[in-house]
Amino acid sequence: MRMVKVPLGTRSYNILIDRNLLKSLGAECAKLNLGQRCAIISDSNVAPLFAKAAQRSLAKAGFDSVLITVPAGETAKSLKTVQLCYDQLAQHRLERKSFIIALGGGVVGDLAGFVAATYLRGIPFVQVPTTLLAHVDSSVGGKVGINLKAGKNLVGAFYQPRLVLCDLDTLKTLPEREYRAGLAEVIKYGIIYDASLFDQLERDLPKLLKRNPKTLSDVIGRCCEIKADVVGQDETESGLRAILNFGHTIGHGLEAISGYGKYLHGEAISIGQVAAAKLSAQLLGLPEFEVIRIRDLFQRAGLPVQVKLNPAQLNRLLDAMKLDKKVSAGEIKFVLARTIGKVEFGQKVPMNLIAPVLNF
Numbered sequence: 001m002r003m004v005k006v007p008l009g010t011r012s013y014n015i016l017i018d019r020n021l022l023k024s025l026g027a028e029c030a031k032l033n034l035g036q037r038c039a040i041i042s043d044s045n046v047a048p049l050f051a052k053a054a055q056r057s058l059a060k061a062g063f064d065s066v067l068i069t070v071p072a073g074e075t076a077k078s079l080k081t082v083q084l085c086y087d088q089l090a091q092h093r094l095e096r097k098s099f100i101i102a103l104g105g106g107v108v109g110d111l112a113g114f115v116a117a118t119y120l121r122g123i124p125f126v127q128v129p130t131t132l133l134a135h136v137d138s139s140v141g142g143k144v145g146i147n148l149k150a151g152k153n154l155v156g157a158f159y160q161p162r163l164v165l166c167d168l169d170t171l172k173t174l175p176e177r178e179y180r181a182g183l184a185e186v187i188k189y190g191i192i193y194d195a196s197l198f199d200q201l202e203r204d205l206p207k208l209l210k211r212n213p214k215t216l217s218d219v220i221g222r223c224c225e226i227k228a229d230v231v232g233q234d235e236t237e238s239g240l241r242a243i244l245n246f247g248h249t250i251g252h253g254l255e256a257i258s259g260y261g262k263y264l265h266g267e268a269i270s271i272g273q274v275a276a277a278k279l280s281a282q283l284l285g286l287p288e289f290e291v292i293r294i295r296d297l298f299q300r301a302g303l304p305v306q307v308k309l310n311p312a313q314l315n316r317l318l319d320a321m322k323l324d325k326k327v328s329a330g331e332i333k334f335v336l337a338r339t340i341g342k343v344e345f346g347q348k349v350p351m352n353l354i355a356p357v358l359n360f
């Protein structure tokens with residue numbers, strides 16, 4: 001088993017990564033000094049696959065669990081679903097020492113984490129991610145929240161889990177398109193932090209696409225180490241944590257103008273990262289051959305690397321980017337790369353440079 005520690009003082013926690021880990025969920029929770037009652041929050045795709053195994057393991061360790069199943073998909077990140085969860089928690093008499101287990105992808109993790117952060121002013125929670133994106137990104141770092149009509153993730157909190165349990169076997173059932181979308185975040189870690197991870201991804205991509213467990217364990221472990229390192233230095237995004245948003249300014253804009261549905265998040269940030277690489281070449285001297293390496297790796301992973309927009313769509317994209325909450329004082333700031341493995345945040349990018357980098 002691989003273990004990565006997220007170093008946050010008294011709020012530190014471990015990320016465990018291995019195959020067949022779900023059966024140890026109860027035993028691992030038993031080490032955390034939690035109450036006897038818990039609620040598993042999962043979605044309608046994931047619960048039928050893994051909730052039984054989770055509940056069996058919890059029961060074996062003496063925990064009394066109730067399963068709350070929400071509809072699959074981004075719409076579950078809503079106040080309405082939060083209310084539904086609160087009602088069920090109260091009905092099952094969860095109290096201060098009781099805990100919540102998020103069993104699912106990033107949607108369930110963000111929702112269940114927000115419910116845990118607010119129910120009774122905060123009860124402990126454990127992340128059991130089941131998508132690649134959640135293994136390497138959303139389950140680690142404590143950003144939890146929900147969407148409003150006005151935009152994604154507009155209500156939320158920083159609230160760290162007590163444990164993250166990544167069972168690699170859960171990835172076996174993940175649809176191919178979702179899996180590839182998760183690879184966009186994996187590649188991001190190489191670009192922003194670790195040139196040798198990027199090299200490894202170029203080398204091992206075929207094995208990764210076959211979901212080889214050994215490669216997955218290595219790569220997910222490294223991504224979690226990087227996220228833990230960044231979050232450990234800047235938990236609430238006052239500086240360094242912004243580097244995790246490489247490719248996200250354009251990516252979020254694309255998601256917004258295409259009505260959250262055309263692109264998966266990973267697909268949108270794949271286009272966004274390739275565009276950011278091209279801007280990096282113009283503004284920070286990222287070598288042209290590294291732009292090509294970046295584009296090629298996303299392409300080999302089966303991800304889109306460009307988008308054709310008509311003038312009206314382009315204007316909507318630029319407007320959406322200005323509305324993103326990462327914009328301050330009306331200025332768009334980007335994370336740009338100097339070389340693969342080294343990026344800088346807070347880079348001002350003139351608006352007129354954006355359209356030309358969206359397609360080759």
Ligand SMILES: NC(=O)c1ccc[n+]([C@@H]2O[C@H](COP(=O)([O-])OP(=O)(O)OC[C@H]3O[C@@H](n4cnc5c(N)ncnc54)[C@H](O)[C@@H]3O)[C@@H](O)[C@H]2O)c1
Binds near residue numbers: 046077104139175265
């Ligand atoms: N908190 C953070 O730091 C952070 C970071 C990145 C993304 N996010 C959030 O994460 C969400 C996206 O997460 P996601 O990509 O995991 O999407 P998701 O949770 O919607 O999961 C994708 C789809 O796969 C299904 N699924 C999940 N696990 C499965 C499995 N093992 N087998 C079969 N099907 C499975 C789900 O039911 C869903 O239909 C967004 O809401 C985004 O805002 C949060």
Ligand SMILES: [Zn+2]
Binds near residue numbers: 137185248265269
């Ligand atoms: Zn992302």
